[in-house]
Amino acid sequence: MRPTTRHREDFWAEMTWMLFGGLHLSQVRSASFEVERTGQLIRQSDPDGYQLSVSLRGDSHFEQRDRYVAAGPTDIFLYDTSRAFRAATVVAPADARPGPDGRPMYPADGLIVHIPRNRLPLPAARVERLLAVSMTGDAGVGAVLLGTLKQLIAQSGSISDIGASTLAGVVLDLLGALLTERLDMPPRLDNERHTALFLCMRMFIEENLSDPNLSLSDIARAHHVSLRSLHKVFERSGTTAAAWIRRRRLDRCRLDLANPALDRVPVHNIARRWGFVNDSHFNRAFRAEFGVSPAAYRRHGSAMSAGVG
Incomplete structure (x- = not known):
């Protein structure tokens, strides 16, 4: 070995x-x-x-x-x-x-x-x-x-x-x-292990969302699994690790944009706060996920947030 x-x-x-x-x-x-x-x-x-x-x-x-x-x-x-x-x-x-x-x-x-x-x-x-x-x-x-x-x-x-x-x-x-x-x-225990690993990975991602350098290799290494195994964990849950990270970052941005206490914080600062380093990429990803631009969402955030999953 x-x-x-x-x-x-x-x-x-x-x-x-x-x-x-x-x-x-x-x-x-x-x-x-x-x-x-x-x-x-x-x-x-x-x-x-x-x-x-x-x-x-x-x-x-x-x-x-x-x-x-x-x-x-x-x-x-x-x-x-x-x-x-x-x-x-x-x-x-x-x-x-x-x-x-x-x-x-x-x-x-x-x-x-x-x-x-x-x-x-x-x-x-x-x-x-x-x-x-x-x-x-x-x-x-x-x-x-x-x-x-x-x-x-x-x-x-x-x-x-x-x-x-x-x-x-x-x-x-x-x-x-x-x-x-x-x-x-029955296979219940195997399902429980998968659920536990998926939960641990989600918690790790949540704790590191603000790091723009967070990578799938980081997540796999932290949980002592290969990249292939990491992909299988997320696939069994109907998503991918990259999609999960992107969605959680966008959710955090959405909440900040709808928060009146952060009205004076520029949109690009909020994006960077949650790991988006490229403004154009952030704007495209936000619009693709929520159907409006970040600026438009901020203007109508409190009214729109109830309809966003």
């Missing part, structure tokens, strides 16, 4: 790992970071398996094959190590703890289980439907699986080879039960 981090000067990480019954379990604590696994890196090293990821602390963002997962503590998801992916782990400042030198540390914490492809007790076609899909680890089978993995890593130095082989079977059976259970659930 190719890693990057904002903590180049003070990055830290620690790993505890164990092999048991042909599976590999690790617990990783570290500063926030991002990783990318590309086709070139896969060709250099391909373990041909799946990895199960469990967030214990911090938020994980993961994308593989146009699927996006935003996972918080106790969330579980599965991905394919033979396919390209992007991932990031982010820790809020509120979760800081004192480091060895007294400075604050922001520890992301998670478990990863590497599973050879032929050990997963489900047909590949069924597993495919659950790659990069979030599953809960705080109730039901997911909670039992998570508790087992935490106990395993805590006792990693005191489990015999025979015990390790038996426990590997237990983990695989629990994972198989969790995946089967998730396959039988």
Whole structure:
């Protein structure tokens, strides 16, 4: 994988790992970071398996094959190590703890289980439907699986080879039960994840409308998704990201033009306030959206605003 981090000067990480019954379990604590696994890196090293990821602390963002997962503590998801992916782990400042030198540390914490492809007790076609899909680890089978993995890593130095082989079977059976259970659930959770991501993107846009340099790449980067995934989120909601930004900027301009308290503020200043740097472009866009020029709207704004959606 190719890693990057904002903590180049003070990055830290620690790993505890164990092999048991042909599976590999690790617990990783570290500063926030991002990783990318590309086709070139896969060709250099391909373990041909799946990895199960469990967030214990911090938020994980993961994308593989146009699927996006935003996972918080106790969330579980599965991905394919033979396919390209992007991932990031982010820790809020509120979760800081004192480091060895007294400075604050922001520890992301998670478990990863590497599973050879032929050990997963489900047909590949069924597993495919659950790659990069979030599953809960705080109730039901997911909670039992998570508790087992935490106990395993805590006792990693005191489990015999025979015990390790038996426990590997237990983990695989629990994972198989969790995946089967998730396959039988309606797609409501997927819709909820889409809705949550769409809402987060809308909030980000709203907070940055005044920035004339706001780009789709900025939005995608802030939410740890590709541009293609960003477009799909907006397409599922019946619009495009660019159209959404333009409409929200025009709405803000419309409200300001109809506000008597801003009558003395020039139209071009209002346009610039909401990210329009070209007067001609703003005038054309406003007329196309509302059917009148900005100046005409200002003259009759209070009367016209009731009829504008």
